[in-house]
């Protein structure tokens with residue numbers, strides 16, 4: 094059973110004020126809930142910046158990559174974890190690149206003025222128009238996922254008479270020991286060119302022989318919310334083996350990315366791996382692996398999403414109906430749920446919560462926090478011990494920054510929630526709450 098969480102799961106500026114209210118960056122979240130309504134997603138800029146800088150920094154901070162990797166390195170933020178114009182601008186200002194997986198993400202990145210040379214395009218089924226957009230806007234790297242895509246991209250490049258810098262995404266057949274739906278590096282996966290079947294090696298040769306493609310590097314992403322270091326290191330080894338073998342066919346590994354995937358704790362009992370520990374392990378694996386194979390060190394590119402943005406976000410909900418079933422369970426419903434956070438329903442993801450207006454009170458009852466959507470599976474937290482919850486209380490769920498709003502839906506014609514960014518003691522809206530007009534916009538009435 095989860096106890097009310099220590100603030101360590103919350104953004105680093107979180108504090109409990111003397112009136113028992115949760116504050117983020119000096120702002121009372123109860124005031125934020127009143128001003129902007131709930132459900133509300135609050136992002137703490139200081140936490141985002143600190144987590145970017147833990148990976149890398151352009152400002153001379155001692156960060157993990159510059160301490161542990163003795164060759165050029167970069168970090169691209171995986172936009173799919175959460176993207177809006179303001180966050181893209183913040184990420185750009187921290188000196189990171191951006192990994193996008195669709196024309197839509199690329200469009201928002203461009204709206205933000207994100208330097209396109211620092212954008213990488215991923216995806217297992219990129220459309221011709223997405224690849225063309227990437228070429229026309231000067232996206233830095235296209236990460237090719239299949240032999241079919243390789244041929245298609247070469248054709249698109251030929252019609253424009255340009256040479257495109259690419260990576261190949263390799264499927265190394267490595268188990269990331271995470272939820273099945275988040276494993277992406279097994280042989281049985283829709284992603285990437287399998288090593289085991291020889292497809293990856295054949296794609297390297299095909300890329301090398303194309304006059305319109307420059308094969309700059311190799312990439313693998315084995316999954317997400319990974320809480321062990323060993324699968325990352327095995328991935329490095331597998332890809333360096335391929336690089337060594339392909340060296341005999343004229344391939345040089347200039348750039349290398351073992352993807353993203355570092356997990357974060359969601360509840361107190363979860364193990365956590367510090368960003369620095371992860372970066373050190375991966376860096377050492379690359380350095381050691383290259384040394385033993387006689388390969389020069391490639392530019393190392395990490396692609397974190399969740400570990401940058403997840404712990405920076407807090408979801409605020411207003412408590413509504415209580416339903417007590419003696420001897421069975423007490424359900425406390427809030428004004429959001431699976432439409433803004435489908436993770437519990439999709440992956441059985443666990444969360445904890447704090448009553449933001451009673452953060453100094455002792456937990457006295459174990460309840461289930463239910464959403465308001467028409468599914469019995471719409472339970473945000475199955476068991477959490479909290480102070481007595483009454484209608485109007487504000488519930489704060491930490492580690493809500495990644496893959497909540499990014500995967501939110503309009504189920505039951507819900508309005509997708511607003512998001513605010515707090516910085517220097519001020520809260521600014523970065524995503525508007527949807528309205529009935531937004532919902533109506535796509536409808537066409539029969540005349």
Ligand code: LLP
Pocket residue numbers: 171173174192215275314316317318319352353354355356396397398399400436440495496500
């Ligand atoms: N690179 C690639 C190619 C990816 O596909 C992903 C995530 C990342 C990097 C970033 O992974 P991260 O550092 O955020 O773990 N909806 C799931 C997670 C899906 C991850 C998709 N790909 C969840 O809510 O747990």
